[in-house]
Amino acid sequence: MPFVDNIGFLMSRASGQLVRATNAALADDGLRVRQYSVLSLVCESADGESQRDLAEVLGLDPSQVVALVDDLDRAGLVERRPSPADRRTKLVVPTERGRAVRDRAGERADARLAETLGALTEDEQATLRALLARVADLGVAPRVAP
Amino acid sequence: MPFVDNIGFLMSRASGQLVRATNAALADDGLRVRQYSVLSLVCESADGESQRDLAEVLGLDPSQVVALVDDLDRAGLVERRPSPADRRTKLVVPTERGRAVRDRAGERADARLAETLGALTEDEQATLRALLARVADLGVAPRVAP
């Protein structure tokens, strides 16, 4: 099979397209896709998310999450609050303005994503989503023995 | 729809998994996935590929291809040959050793990819490949007017 049909190559190429399109849609709100991801997750959370949980869901190292939350904090979109249960833990919660920005940015990002995925029908997008979810393996990933 | 079901997010996460797995499989041959991509493409070409064509297929800027070909050249896996048709153009061709390394690395990368995609049946992988190809938009991409 020719290299251009390699799933890894196609996925990397497609992912790049989507990230670029999304970043372009978010630029007006001063966001990039990773900051937007953090903001979206904390907006969906009832009592805030710990940075560790954010790192887990996003598949990032906790040290990367620090920088992303710093960015959002500096922009006044989220706050770090002490956890009532564990003094080590900080819960990241959106500010009022953070929620507003997320909603507006979300509409733009969604519109641009729909445009980029325009070649696919709704059914095909659902199929793609389901297949990606299984490859992305968001559950607890079994690794080689440490 | 919850953020974790966003196709862009899932694609980025899945792509990262595949790239990491492939890089791990290629490490023994001293390659990374982008260098391996260039090597694969020139091995499939009859008379070599120009750097411009490589950039086009890979979706990279021509200046990035320069560095990748430099790496492969330094490792003795490819050579730059003058094009008989156009003295500006350099055709990148694999060395004998380049072909051998590509074959061995390709087997390892393919095996690791199959392992990473193990959750999907052959049919599902074919479906995924077809959907990704349409999103990746490898044809001539119509852009906004320049």
Next chain:
DNA sequence: TATTGTTATACTCTATAACTATA
């Protein structure tokens, strides 16, 4: 005037290691 390859630069992303304060 336009294109191919190249150099240079800056910023983002990824990957580790080590430190602190708590548990």
Next chain:
DNA sequence: TATAGTTATAGAGTATAACAATA
């Protein structure tokens, strides 16, 4: 001793601009 957050650093990936040689 283990975990949550943090700092620091290095390498890889991405994005532009500008230049020489050639068409």
